[in-house]
Amino acid sequence: MVKMKLENFDLAHICESGQCFRMTQPEANKYEIIATDKYLRAEQYGDEVTFYCNEDEFENFWRHYFDLDTDYKKFKDAVDSEDEYLNAAVKLGSGIRILNQDLWEMIVSFLISQQNNITRIRKCINNISEKYGEKKTAEDGTKYYAFPKPEAFLGLPEDALMECNLGYRSKYVVRTAKMVVEGDISLEAIEKMPYKEAKEELLKLYGVGKKVADCICLFALHKLEAFPIDTHINQALNANYPDGFPFELYEGFEGVIQQYIFFYELFGK
DNA sequence: TGCCAGGCTGATA
DNA sequence: TATCAGCCTGGC
Numbered sequence: 636m637v638k639m640k641l642e643n644f645d646l647a648h649i650c651e652s653g654q655c656f657r658m659t660q661p662e663a664n665k666y667e668i669i670a671t672d673k674y675l676r677a678e679q680y681g682d683e684v685t686f687y688c689n690e691d692e693f694e695n696f697w698r699h700y701f702d703l704d705t706d707y708k709k710f711k712d713a714v715d716s717e718d719e720y721l722n723a724a725v726k727l728g729s730g731i732r733i734l735n736q737d738l739w740e741m742i743v744s745f746l747i748s749q750q751n752n753i754t755r756i757r758k759c760i761n762n763i764s765e766k767y768g769e770k771k772t773a774e775d776g777t778k779y780y781a782f783p784k785p786e787a788f789l790g791l792p793e794d795a796l797m798e799c800n801l802g803y804r805s806k807y808v809v810r811t812a813k814m815v816v817e818g819d820i821s822l823e824a825i826e827k828m829p830y831k832e833a834k835e836e837l838l839k840l841y842g843v844g845k846k847v848a849d850c851i852c853l854f855a856l857h858k859l860e861a862f863p864i865d866t867h868i869n870q871a872l873n874a875n876y877p878d879g880f881p882f883e884l885y886e887g888f889e890g891v892i893q894q895y896i897f898f899y900e901l902f903g904k
Numbered sequence: 905t906g907c908c909a910g911g912c913t914g915a916t917a
Numbered sequence: 918t919a920t921c922a923g924c925c926t927g928g929c
Contacts, residue, residue: 653910749911755927756910802925807912844912865910897910907929916920 637686637693643707645730646679652731652898654854656744656757657764657782669764670700671737672781674773687775702732702857710891715884720875721892724899731894734854738822739815740782741855742840745847746807755800762799763808788812807842814840830858853890862889867900 646666650658657669668675675697676687686693698704711729714721747759760782767783788796788809796805814820820840825833833856837848849863862882864872872880885892 745910746912750909750924751911751926752909752928758927797925800926803912803923804925842912846911850910863910867910901910909926909928912924913922915922917918 637688637690639684639686640682641684641703642682643711643730644679644682644684644701644703644732646677646684648728648730648898649701649732649734651902652728652894653753653901654850654894655734655736656753656760659757667777669779669782670696671740672769672771674771674777674779676775676777699735702735705732707732707891710888713885713888714892715881718881721895724895724903727903728895728898731891731898733857733859733891733894735857736855737782738826738851738855739785741851742811742837742843743782743808745850745854746811746840746842747801747804748850749804749842749844749847751804759799759801759804763796763801766799785812785815789816804842810841811843826856830856830860833858834861849890853893859888859890860886862893865897867897868893871896871900 647660649655650660650666655668655670659667661667664678664680666677666679668677673692673696678685678687686697688697711725714725716722743763744756744760748756751759761780764780764782767787768780769783771779771781773779789812791809793806793809796808799805801808815822820836825836828836830852834848834852837843837851838845843851846863846865849861852858852861853863862868882889
């Protein structure tokens with residue numbers, strides 16, 4: 636068990652921010668997170684956070700996963716004091732972090748996310764994990780399913796994942812898995828690329844467009860300069876920044892600002 | 905019942 | 918290069 640005080644860290648906000656579809660809040664202040672093949676329980680009361688894992692696992696995996704070594708105060712302080720909308724967004728979404736998630740898991744998750752809602756995205760991901768992921772048992776005895784590896788989808792008919800309620804997105808996942816396994820695209824290489832190069836490479840994947848590529852860059856590759864523009868963000872920018880959003884003020888961490896805006900659009904009204 | 909949800913592909917001009 | 922229909926499906 637690892638217990639610590641954390642500033643600018645809020646598991647509830649991270650859970651609701653929609654960047655991680657396998658994080659749930661079964662009851663107040665308690666959370667469960669599955670990332671690739673790992674399982675974690677956590678609790679948060681104010682700034683007191685408890686991670687139910689050993690010190691080694693925390694230091695070697697979860698510290699990085701939750702992006703605990705990044706100073707988010709610096710990002711919040713940089714917000715233009717005269718920008719009322721953005722200040723309100725940052726205030727509401729305080730404690731959001733950009734997680735360091737697995738590249739393959741994010742590719743599939745955001746392929747599934749298109750024209751979809753968060754509740755259904757979670758269900759789809761649970762369905763494919765239960766059907767194609769490895770069954771695991773956590774130290775506390777909890778049974779869970781690891782996120783399926785690309786090899787698990789190899790050889791499937793393109794509509795096979797319709798059974799898991801993916802709908803027309805089934806072929807995107809099956810074909811992308813094939814590209815990855817057969818080496819048409821290298822995830823290891825993408826992990827080493829700068830933002831623009833990585834995005835360009837991701838756009839080669841079937842079903843990955845600009846928005847999905849930016850989400851993958853932000854939530855898996857931690858390219859904080861990626862600024863995914865979806866319908867919510869588009870509406871927010873049009874409504875609040877008719878003369879254009881001042882990207883130049885937030886160079887290098889546009890994606891963090893995007894998350895505050897996204898969260899505010901979903902929960903601030 | 906009909907519409908829409910964190911877009912993308914492929915056809916068409 | 919830009920525009921646009923069509924796409925699975927659950928929830929409201």
